[in-house]
Amino acid sequence: DLGKSIRATAQDNDAALLMGVNVGKMRVITFGLGSALVGAAGCLLIPIYYLYPDLGGQFTLIAFVITILGGLGSTIGAIIGGLILGVFESMTATYAGMGWAPVGRFVIFIAALIFIPGGIVSLLKRKRLGK
Amino acid sequence: MKKYLPLILLAIFSVLPLLGLSSYVMHILIFVIMWAVIGMAWNLLGGYCGQVSFGHAAFFGIGAYTSGILYSKLGVSAWWGMPLSLLVVTASSLVIGYIFLRLRGPFFALGTLAMGVILRVTAENLTAFTEGDLGIMIRERTWVEKIWYYYIILIIAVCTFYLIKKVVESKLGYYFVAIREDQDAAESLGINTTYYKTVALCLSAVITGLAGAFYTNYMGYIDPKVVFALHDISIVAIMVVMVGGVATYWGPLVGSVIMVVLAEVIRSIPKLGTAHHTLFGILLIVIIIFLPNGIVGDYKKLKRFFGVRRAS
Numbered sequence: 550d551l552g553k554s555i556r557a558t559a560q561d562n563d564a565a566l567l568m569g570v571n572v573g574k575m576r577v578i579t580f581g582l583g584s585a586l587v588g589a590a591g592c593l594l595i596p597i598y599y600l601y602p603d604l605g606g607q608f609t610l611i612a613f614v615i616t617i618l619g620g621l622g623s624t625i626g627a628i629i630g631g632l633i634l635g636v637f638e639s640m641t642a643t644y645a646g647m648g649w650a651p652v653g654r655f656v657i658f659i660a661a662l663i664f665i666p667g668g669i670v671s672l673l674k675r676k677r678l679g680k
Numbered sequence: 681m682k683k684y685l686p687l688i689l690l691a692i693f694s695v696l697p698l699l700g701l702s703s704y705v706m707h708i709l710i711f712v713i714m715w716a717v718i719g720m721a722w723n724l725l726g727g728y729c730g731q732v733s734f735g736h737a738a739f740f741g742i743g744a745y746t747s748g749i750l751y752s753k754l755g756v757s758a759w760w761g762m763p764l765s766l767l768v769v770t771a772s773s774l775v776i777g778y779i780f781l782r783l784r785g786p787f788f789a790l791g792t793l794a795m796g797v798i799l800r801v802t803a804e805n806l807t808a809f810t811e812g813d814l815g816i817m818i819r820e821r822t823w824v825e826k827i828w829y830y831y832i833i834l835i836i837a838v839c840t841f842y843l844i845k846k847v848v849e850s851k852l853g854y855y856f857v858a859i860r861e862d863q864d865a866a867e868s869l870g871i872n873t874t875y876y877k878t879v880a881l882c883l884s885a886v887i888t889g890l891a892g893a894f895y896t897n898y899m900g901y902i903d904p905k906v907v908f909a910l911h912d913i914s915i916v917a918i919m920v921v922m923v924g925g926v927a928t929y930w931g932p933l934v935g936s937v938i939m940v941v942l943a944e945v946i947r948s949i950p951k952l953g954t955a956h957h958t959l960f961g962i963l964l965i966v967i968i969i970f971l972p973n974g975i976v977g978d979y980k981k982l983k984r985f986f987g988v989r990r991a992s
Contacts (some may be wrong), residue, residue, distance in 0.1 A: 613790060617790065635708055646805065648804060649805055650803050651797060651801045652798050655801075659795070659798075663783070663791075
């Protein structure tokens with residue numbers, strides 16, 4: 550029920566409001582859930598990474614890239630996107646040099662934006678539908 | 681009165697350096713005008729044409745590096761970088777526009793954001809060409825006094841203002857606004873949207889690149905982290921316009937005065953330490969929440985607010 554309300558809010562703000570969904574509350578819940586998950590991920594990261602106040606910035610960009618690559622609004626897509634991004638970035642670092650790794654990351658991002666705007670999930674969906 | 685306002689402002693700005701201001705004040709004035717130029721450039725693309733770009737540092741950096749590489753590799757005066765940067769930035773903005781202008785709305789913003797980062801990392805890594813993180817140093821300063829730099833950037837600013845006023849008031853400007861309001865509707869009315877978006881991007885990029893080339897000559901030192909900076913160039917360019925007023929002629933100037941002068945004033949408050957960043961950020965948030973159209977756009981609201989306060 551909560552998930553349906555959240556999806557309705559995402560699809561059409563006004564229509565959801567008319568259907569009796571508390572849009573403001575749904576937004577707060579979604580934002581809180583997302584932030585809480587990121588916070589938990591941050592705790593998991595700390596044993597293998599060093600800590601400084603600017604730490605968050607670089608991950609914000611990577612998160613964007615992964616979400617667009619995998620497809621907006623899809624958890625499976627985010628997992629696949631993260632996997633592809635990580636492998637591609639490591640390959641760039643190995644074959645083109647350590648400094649070029651961010652270039653690899655953003656090139657794949659731009660390629661995803663232009664060639665598969667729906668993300669990897671849209672490719673999977675197309676295959677399932679047999680188109 | 682209102683008709684002569686630009687001329688009066690121009691007269692004030694051109695007399696200002698003759699008052700014998702200290703070089704610190706001159707530096708701030710130069711930066712105010714430089715940011716006004718970049719803001720006006722961003723305003724043309726983001727404000728009038730509606731293509732919000734998070735990657736104007738890319739054009740700024742290309743302009744700056746055109747100047748710098750010309751000096752460090754060919755030994756030509758870095759001032760030649762300014763005319764040459766027009767060509768280089770036009771060429772690169774055509775390529776960038778061809779790739780990114782097929783994206784819409786937030787995707788265009790994300791794409792340009794990624795492009796800025798790609799160019800920064802490329803500049804850091806092409807050490808044979810750009811000296812990488814060492815940066816390029818212009819060893820011979822043309823002038824010691826800042827007054828000449830001030831007049832050069834003032835001339836650029838006046839030309840930019842005039843150009844943008846002309847463009848926005850011409851047929852081109854109406855095409856831009858039509859694309860901003862509804863791209864599909866504009867296309868169905870026979871406007872070649874891709875072409876006009878490319879024109880807007882080109883104009884905007886060229887002006888930003890010119891400001892970048894000026895920056896190289898004025899500061900005498902560039903490195904990729906400075907001229908391709910996401911936070912210090914791209915975001916500030918957006919903030920200048922947002923604070924001043926989107927799609928207004930005077931917005932970028934007002935915004936750059938706020939962004940540069942207010943930041944310096946807050947920095948000079950004693951005993952604040954590095955917390956001046958926090959205070960400045962809070963002030964910006966307050967401005968954006970209460971004046972969503974910027975100071976110029978919400979001028980009436982501002983006037984009413986202060987009028988009410990005075991009466992009570």
